[in-house]
Amino acid sequence: MALISLKSLGVTMSAPLFSNLDLTIGAGDRLGIVAANGRGKSTLLRCLAGELEPTSGDITRTRGLRIGHVEQAVADALLDRSFHQAVADALPPEQADSELWRVDVVLDSLDVPDGMRERSMRALSGGWQRLALIARVWVTDPDVLLLDEPTNHLDLARISQLESWLNALPREVPVVIASHDRAFLDATTNRTLFLRPEESPVFALPYSRARQALDEVDASMARKFERDIKVAQQLRKQAAKLNNIGINSGSDLLIVKTRQLRERAEKLEDAALPAHRERSAGAIRLANRGTHAKVLITLDEAAVQTPDGTLLFKTGKRHICQGDRIVLLGRNGAGKSRFISLIRNAVVEPGTAQNVKVTPSTVLGHSDQALSGISGDDTPLAMVSRRFEVGEQRARSLLAGAGVAIEMQEKKIGALSGGQRSRLMMLALRLINPNFYLLDEPTNHLDIDGQEALEAELLKHQASCLLASHDRSFIRAVGNRFWLIEKRRLTEVDDPEEFFRSVAETER
8 A cells, every 4th residue: 555655746946856756655665766966865755754845746645644754964953962862852742751662672773882872962973873863763663764865974884784674674664765875775675766857767676677777768768769850850851852842843732741741750859758868967087197107005014003003903015006996895993094094194295104115106196085185165166276277267167067066166165065075076186187096985975876987987097096985886896906904904805795794794
């Protein structure tokens, strides 16, 4: 039975986000919503939750339906509450005293340690805050669960835990997930909605198989469009010939036939549907200036430490060579980001990192999780113009190509969306023209098109890189070497699959 039904639903902001959307959500549904950055995923979830009125169409919900909506951001009012208090605050007033046990049941199901429950939300990592928001909704016992980018800020262990938790939920509770995490969607969904401005196709398949089906549909529509336009052009040519003959001969029959051919051509042209072309959220292009050096960086038992000097691990004798795309594997706290910082410092300030030798021709392109390479108080136009000494017109063109519209170019970088900031960072890396990329969680905030573009660029330019990521699809697509940090040791492994399995088994 359908719990939520959408009929011809549409939302228009400055342009249509989606329109004519027909959809039903019922028991057993695990629906993934896929779209580019800023194309309406969060808006659709707000419509489903009853928090936003659509521009057109209707939404029907069963009487008394309780909808739990997990948004991306933590409300300011929750930041000074403890984890436990933030979840308890979500209980209805009549349950707050007598049914406080519900909070502990939910936190137990999410494996939240006792010590974590008393920490303030402000002091929690982004991943723990995300789990707190999920717990706040689940404690209310919703009939439908809506999740907006639930894997943001989660490490692989927490993503695996969330997958297991979702797959163990009662089947009668439908779950709707808006996400850019391809592997997560494959693990948790059985239907996929591709949200588009005109027609939004739905497939009864998880993401990867649905994407293949969608590509086939789009390719078929493109072929049909080309055939229809070709036939219409032929009809118009025939009509033009008959029209000339009819005029010269004075034949009314030929003039009627000419009109009929033109009408057939017009009908074909009006009915012909061009294949869907996704409006780009901004191109991602990289560069690789190359180098004659075979070895870029040599590590000889280099020590990776915490800021207070505690040893995390030693590297052993290792080389980073031209063409290597090395992925760092390891659980949170193993030292991946600290290792990346060590390499960065060794390249930027040669001789400062002990037991790390950098080839002088190495030119670094570095991006950390916080995108600290682009200042939030600067403007995109000022940053690009000043840092790379390009004229204003060229800077504006580059920014527009990267998805930073004219009206955003003179606003502070901090006002950009996460996807826009990520694309701006990638533009900065391209303009540096490095031969070695050092990337910490580069797919954070990027939509699926952006992730795939980044993968393609790294492969196309045969860029040498060392990267850390929690995105399993990205890791599988890009890596050709894999370094595992485990038990205070750095070892090379053939592929990441055993690590992925070990993380998933630990969390079950």
